[in-house]
Amino acid sequence: METKKASRRRFLRQAALVGIAAGAAPALKAQMEMMPMSGSSTGGSAAASSPGAAAPPGNPTDRLAYGVRSRHEKTIRAIAGDSVNPEHMHFGRMLNVLTPLQDIVGSITPTPLHFVSAHGYTPPDIDPKAHRLMVQGMVDRPLVFTLDELKQLPSTSRIIYLECQANRPEYKQETLELTFGKTGCSQWTGVLLSVLLKEAGVRADAKWIVGEGSENGRMTKSTPLSKAMDDVLVAYGMNGEAVRPENGYPLRLVVPGFEAIHSVKWLRQIKVTDRPYMGFQETGRYSPRTPKGIEFTFAQGPKSVITYPSGGQKLMRHGFHEIRGLAWSGGGRVSKAEVSLDGGKTWKEAQLQGPALPVAHTRFTLPWQWNGEDVVLMSRCTDELGEVQPTLAQFAKFWGATSAEFLAGTASGAGHSNAIQPWGVRKDGTVFNAIT
Amino acid sequence: MQYLKLLVVVIALSAVTAWAQGPSYKLGKTATAEEVKTWDTSVGPEGKELPAGKGTAAEGEKVFTARGCTWCHGPTGEEGPAPHLVGGGIAGWAFATSIWDYINRAMPLNHEGSLTPNEVYSLTAYLLNRNKIIQPGDVLDQTTLPKVQMPNRGRYIAPPVDKWKPGTPRPFKIEP
Numbered sequence: 001m002e003t004k005k006a007s008r009r010r011f012l013r014q015a016a017l018v019g020i021a022a023g024a025a026p027a028l029k030a031q032m033e034m035m036p037m038s039g040s041s042t043g044g045s046a047a048a049s050s051p052g053a054a055a056p057p058g059n060p061t062d063r064l065a066y067g068v069r070s071r072h073e074k075t076i077r078a079i080a081g082d083s084v085n086p087e088h089m090h091f092g093r094m095l096n097v098l099t100p101l102q103d104i105v106g107s108i109t110p111t112p113l114h115f116v117s118a119h120g121y122t123p124p125d126i127d128p129k130a131h132r133l134m135v136q137g138m139v140d141r142p143l144v145f146t147l148d149e150l151k152q153l154p155s156t157s158r159i160i161y162l163e164c165q166a167n168r169p170e171y172k173q174e175t176l177e178l179t180f181g182k183t184g185c186s187q188w189t190g191v192l193l194s195v196l197l198k199e200a201g202v203r204a205d206a207k208w209i210v211g212e213g214s215e216n217g218r219m220t221k222s223t224p225l226s227k228a229m230d231d232v233l234v235a236y237g238m239n240g241e242a243v244r245p246e247n248g249y250p251l252r253l254v255v256p257g258f259e260a261i262h263s264v265k266w267l268r269q270i271k272v273t274d275r276p277y278m279g280f281q282e283t284g285r286y287s288p289r290t291p292k293g294i295e296f297t298f299a300q301g302p303k304s305v306i307t308y309p310s311g312g313q314k315l316m317r318h319g320f321h322e323i324r325g326l327a328w329s330g331g332g333r334v335s336k337a338e339v340s341l342d343g344g345k346t347w348k349e350a351q352l353q354g355p356a357l358p359v360a361h362t363r364f365t366l367p368w369q370w371n372g373e374d375v376v377l378m379s380r381c382t383d384e385l386g387e388v389q390p391t392l393a394q395f396a397k398f399w400g401a402t403s404a405e406f407l408a409g410t411a412s413g414a415g416h417s418n419a420i421q422p423w424g425v426r427k428d429g430t431v432f433n434a435i436t
Numbered sequence: 437m438q439y440l441k442l443l444v445v446v447i448a449l450s451a452v453t454a455w456a457q458g459p460s461y462k463l464g465k466t467a468t469a470e471e472v473k474t475w476d477t478s479v480g481p482e483g484k485e486l487p488a489g490k491g492t493a494a495e496g497e498k499v500f501t502a503r504g505c506t507w508c509h510g511p512t513g514e515e516g517p518a519p520h521l522v523g524g525g526i527a528g529w530a531f532a533t534s535i536w537d538y539i540n541r542a543m544p545l546n547h548e549g550s551l552t553p554n555e556v557y558s559l560t561a562y563l564l565n566r567n568k569i570i571q572p573g574d575v576l577d578q579t580t581l582p583k584v585q586m587p588n589r590g591r592y593i594a595p596p597v598d599k600w601k602p603g604t605p606r607p608f609k610i611e612p
Contacts, residue, residue: 142467142472152461269478277481277537279534284526385603
C-alpha cells in the first residue's frame with residue numbers, strides 16, 4: 001500500500017520528468033518521451049503485458065541499425081530526490097536521475113541507465129568537429145586539440161566507477177535506487193591526461209589542474225597535479241561507444257576513485273595552476289566541514305550495498321535466495337565483501353565476482369536460506385588499503401554528529417557517506433530500509 | 437668552458453621543468469597568448485586574471501534589478517526561489533575572487549557570460565556589502581577585490597597535495 005507521502009513524492013517525480021521533457025533539447029526530449037511515465041521501476045508491480053500489445057516503437061530496420069531493448073523491459077532511471085525539492089530545483093531544468101541498481105544484473109552499468117547529475121544544466125548539444133580542448137596555464141606550450149587529434153594519441157581503456165559525493169543524502173528512502181543511485185561503473189576510453197600534460201610541458205612549480213566544462217555555467221573543479229599525472233583520463237568513449245550527451249559528450253575527465261564532481265563533463269579546458277582555483281564546486285559546495293576545519297576530500301572510502309534483496313522488493317517464497325550486491329572503493333581493489341544475516345552481529349565472507357578491478361564496482365554473492373523469519377541483512381566492504389566500511393553510527397561520530405541527525409537530514413557539511421546499509425526482511429517477505 | 441656553461445644552462449632548465457617532456461606526437465596546435473585569453477575566463481584566488489573595471493555596492497544594486505537577478509533571487513537577493521545570497525552561502529566562501537568568477541561565468545541563468553566586467557565588479561560589491569563583508573562605499577577592482585578578507589578564509593585547510601601519491605590512504609579514514 002502506498003502512503004500519502006510516497007504517493008506525493010511519486011507525483012513530484014513524474015511532474016519533474018514531464019517538466020524536463022517539456023523544456024529539454026529535442027534529442028533529450030525524444031529520449032524522455034521513450035520513458036514510460038507510469039509504472040515504477042522499483043519492483044513489486046511488474047504488470048505482465050498481453051501478447052496482443054502494440055508493436056515495438058520505430059521501424060525494424062532502425063532497430064537493427066541501432067539496437068533497442070525488448071519492449072518487455074521497463075527499467076528506467078528515477079528522478080533524484082534533490083530534483084523534486086523546490087529548494088534545489090533550477091526552474092525545472094535540473095536533470096538528476098539515478099542508476100536503478102536493483103535492476104542491474106552485472107557490474108557494468110548500462111549506459112542508458114547511468115546516473116546523471118547535471119548541476120542544473122541541460123547537457124549542451126556539442127558538434128564534435130567544432131569542439132576543442134585547450135591545455136594551458138603553467139605549461140611551456142599551451143595546446144589546443146581537436147577531438148580527432150585526441151583520438152590519435154595513445155589510448156587507454158579502464159573500468160572505473162563514478163560516484164557522486166552526495167550518494168547518499170536521503171538515507172530513509174524506501175529503495176536502493178533512491179538511496180544509492182548516484183553511482184555507476186563503465187568502461188571509459190580516452191587519452192591519459194598525463195600524455196597531454198607532457199606534450200604541453202608542465203612547469204616544475206605547478207601543483208594543480210583545473211578542469212572546465214562547456215555547459216552554460218562552465219563548471220570548474222580543481223584536482224591535484226599528482227593525480228592528474230597518475231591515472232586521470234580524458235575520455236571520449238563509454239562502454240565502447242561515444243560518451244552520451246548527458247554523461248559529457250564529446251569529452252569528459254574521468255578521475256578514478258575521487259568524488260565524481262572531479263570528472264568534469266563536456267571538457268573544454270585544462271588549466272595548470274599552482275593552487276586550487278576555489279570555484280563554486282569547491283568553495284561553495286563539496287568541501288566538508290571536518291573536525292579540523294573546511295577541507296577537500298578526494299578518494300572515496302570502501303562502500304558496498306546488497307542489491308538483492310533490497311528495499312521495496314519482496315521475497316516470494318521460503319528457501320534458497322542468492323544475496324547479491326556491489327562493493328567498491330576509491331582506494332583501489334575490493335579485497336573482501338562480507339554479509340551479515342543478523343543485523344551486524346556476525347559476518348560471513350561473500351564470494352567476489354573476480355577479477356576485482358581497482359576502483360570498479362565488484363559484484364559479490366552469498367547463498368542464503370530464508371525460512372520466513374524477520375531478518376536484517378547488511379554488507380561490508382574492505383579495500384586493498386585495509387580500510388573497512390563503517391556503520392552509520394561510526395560515520396556520524398567521525399563527523400561530529402549523531403545517526404539521528406544524518407537520518408533527519410540536519411547534519412550538514414559531512415563528506416561522502418560510505419555507511420553500511422541494512423535491509424530488513426519481514427515475515428511476509430517484504431524488504432524495507434532498516435537504517436537507524 | 438663554453439660547453440660547461442651550456443651544460444649548466446641545460447641542467448638549470450631541466451630543473452625548472454620537472455614534469456616537462458618534449459612534444460612526442462606532434463598533435464595539437466600551439467595556442468597563442470591571445471587565443472588563451474579569449475578561451476579562458478577563470479579567475480583564481482590571487483585575482484591575476486581579473487580584467488580592468490570597477491564597481492560599488494550602490495551600482496551593483498541597480499545592476500541586480502536591471503539584469504534580472506531579482507527574478508530568481510528575489511528583490512534583495514534573500515527571498516529566492518534561487519539560492520539565497522545573504523546570510524549563508526557565499527559569505528562562507530574562502531575568496532571574494534570566487535564570487536566574481538562564478539557570477540562572470542554562470543550568471544544570469546540563460547544569459548551566462550553576458551555581463552560586463554564593471555557589472556560583475558558591481559554585483560560582487562553589492563553581495564559582499566549585503567553580507568556585511570565590505571563597506572557600502574568600497575570600490576572593487578583588480579587590486580582591491582583579491583584583498584577582501586572573507587570571514588571563513590582561516591577555516592579552509594590547505595589540501596596536503598604535495599604528499600598525495602597513488603595509493604595514499606584517505607585522510608578521512610574512519611576506524612570501525
